[in-house]
Amino acid sequence: MSGNALIEASNLGVRHGETTVLAHVDFRIVPGEIVTVVGPNGSGKSTLIRALIGLEPAASGRVSRAAGLVIGYVPQKLHIDASLPMTVRRFLSLPRRVSDAQAAEALARTGVAGIEQRPLAGLSGGQFQRVLLARALLAKPQILILDEPTQGLDQPGTAGFYKLIEEVRRETGCAVLMVSHDLHVVMSASDRVICLNGHVCCEGAPRVVSAAPEYRALFGLGTGGAFALYQHVHDHDHDHDEGHGHDHSHPHAAHPHNHDCEHDHA
Numbered sequence: 126m127s128g129n130a131l132i133e134a135s136n137l138g139v140r141h142g143e144t145t146v147l148a149h150v151d152f153r154i155v156p157g158e159i160v161t162v163v164g165p166n167g168s169g170k171s172t173l174i175r176a177l178i179g180l181e182p183a184a185s186g187r188v189s190r191a192a193g194l195v196i197g198y199v200p201q202k203l204h205i206d207a208s209l210p211m212t213v214r215r216f217l218s219l220p221r222r223v224s225d226a227q228a229a230e231a232l233a234r235t236g237v238a239g240i241e242q243r244p245l246a247g248l249s250g251g252q253f254q255r256v257l258l259a260r261a262l263l264a265k266p267q268i269l270i271l272d273e274p275t276q277g278l279d280q281p282g283t284a285g286f287y288k289l290i291e292e293v294r295r296e297t298g299c300a301v302l303m304v305s306h307d308l309h310v311v312m313s314a315s316d317r318v319i320c321l322n323g324h325v326c327c328e329g330a331p332r333v334v335s336a337a338p339e340y341r342a343l344f345g346l347g348t349g350g351a352f353a354l355y356q357h358v359h360d361h362d363h364d365h366d367e368g369h370g371h372d373h374s375h376p377h378a379a380h381p382h383n384h385d386c387e388h389d390h391a
């Protein structure tokens with residue numbers, strides 16, 4: 126482990142059977158950072174998250190986690206049997222019992238106060254995601270790991286959720302690692318973006334990544350208005366940079382590699 130990293134991977138490779146899903150991935154996240162992983166369907170985002178947590182074995186390279194690291198993990202899919210009459214309150218005590226006061230505080234923190242006795246199956250998508258976040262926060266994590274936390278939410282719901290994540294980071298100082306498809310919101314809510322397609326195509330500060338050719342090749346200008354909403358297309362050099370250029374000296378600057386982002390992980 127180098128420096129104060131919470132989780133670090135070097136030259137990580139993951140295979141599913143004969144298929145290489147991830148290759149040569151270097152990754153690190155430090156306390157208080159919000160890092161978002163973007164990439165097309167099947168590009169290995171969930172696999173990377175699972176490998177970083179230790180739920181998937183590394184076929185090559187290595188993953189290290191800070192000693193005693195407390196992780197609050199919300200997986201992409203949570204199978205809840207709708208026929209089970211599970212209340213929010215009971216769900217918050219799984220797997221670890223929490224007091225009524227702790228449950229109430231966590232629900233208030235995530236903007237869904239007072240819904241303890243509601244059946245889980247009857248919540249709206251936005252309420253459910255906030256309950257999942259509340260449950261993850263009850264562990265007092267040093268890092269929150271959220272795999273597509275805004276799936277199924279509309280745009281205001283998504284924006285509100287990311288605002289909440291930033292508040293939680295500010296209040297608790299926890300790091301946040303997310304997977305997201307909400308490109309333009311990600312761009313404004315993250316300190317650093319990693320663009321994945323079986324390998325790291327590019328990474329860095331959002332505005333640097335959104336201008337990287339690798340990112341543009343994957344997402345194009347037409348996808349959800351990511352560029353239009355975030356910044357003008359940066360296709361020229363400035364003599365007097367004034368902070369708008371590509372700062373490759375910054376530790377979070379993009380490090381685009383000349384990989385073919387269209388490869389099929391074969």
Ligand SMILES: Nc1ncnc2c1ncn2[C@@H]1O[C@H](COP(=O)(O)OP(=O)(O)OP(=O)(O)O)[C@@H](O)[C@H]1O
Pocket residue numbers: 141142146164165166167168169170171172173
């Ligand atoms: N348990 C598994 N066994 C075999 N193949 C798997 C398994 N899990 C994932 N894969 C394959 O690994 C590749 C990467 O999957 P992964 O779920 O990590 O992608 P993703 O980027 O998170 O995709 P999405 O955006 O659709 O959620 C896909 O081709 C997927 O089919």
